[in-house]
Amino acid sequence: EIVLTQSPATLSLSPGERATLSCRASHSVTSSYLAWYQQKPGQAPRLLIYAASSRATGIPDRFSGSGSGTDFTLTISRLEPEDFALYYCQLYGNSPLFTFGQGTKLEIK
Amino acid sequence: QVQLQESGPGLVKPSETLSLTCAVSGGSISGYYWSWIRQPPGKGLEWIGYIFFSGGTDYNPSLKSRVTISVDTSKKNFSLKLSSVTAADTAVYYCARSSLTTFTAWGQGTLVTVAS
Numbered sequence: 001e002i003v004l005t006q007s008p009a010t011l012s013l014s015p016g017e018r019a020t021l022s023c024r025a026s027h028s029v030t031s032s033y034l035a036w037y038q039q040k041p042g043q044a045p046r047l048l049i050y051a052a053s054s055r056a057t058g059i060p061d062r063f064s065g066s067g068s069g070t071d072f073t074l075t076i077s078r079l080e081p082e083d084f085a086l087y088y089c090q091l092y093g094n095s096p097l098f099t100f101g102q103g104t105k106l107e108i109k
Numbered sequence: 110q111v112q113l114q115e116s117g118p119g120l121v122k123p124s125e126t127l128s129l130t131c132a133v134s135g136g137s138i139s140g141y142y143w144s145w146i147r148q149p150p151g152k153g154l155e156w157i158g159y160i161f162f163s164g165g166t167d168y169n170p171s172l173k174s175r176v177t178i179s180v181d182t183s184k185k186n187f188s189l190k191l192s193s194v195t196a197a198d199t200a201v202y203y204c205a206r207s208s209l210t211t212f213t214a215w216g217q218g219t220l221v222t223v224a225s
Binding site for chain 1 (some may be wrong): 144146150153154155156159167169170171203209210211212213214216217218
């Protein structure tokens, strides 16, 4: 089983700042199978990034994804108030077929 | 735009079977994979399993012995049955659509509490 470890657990930043969230896989993975989601309180997750670096439909261009092998990054270039939420990375293709990281909470400083 | 809506009992007794249904509207059920994902209160996401529109399934090995997912294409819905539940199965249960590797549409989620 491949484990996804997200860091930091909590990230405290101010609006306008740049956020960098990490997702590390326990073994090398296929970039095509790595995705990022945003979850706000009381809501379902929303797909932000798929195939490590492709933005989903309707996602602002301040969100970007990068990485390969075992290390992946979600970057929010300039934080808006609505960006403070939980973020999960997700991998397809192993056992279990879908695996999620434990999440990073992005909170207002 | 596709919409998914979970329905089912919000309270299930220990040792009984949890049953939920997800209604799909605004889009086709064909050509997609339909998953159940859960999130215990204050915790992360766990994929339970999926069914392809034609009926093929895959389950999380940690739950496989207790899970059955079925689909009714004529009614445009799919269902989850989780047997022998315990308090550890208390969670928000989401249904979701994937085109294989990512979840592109989600239901709003439904809280199921296991308690006597």
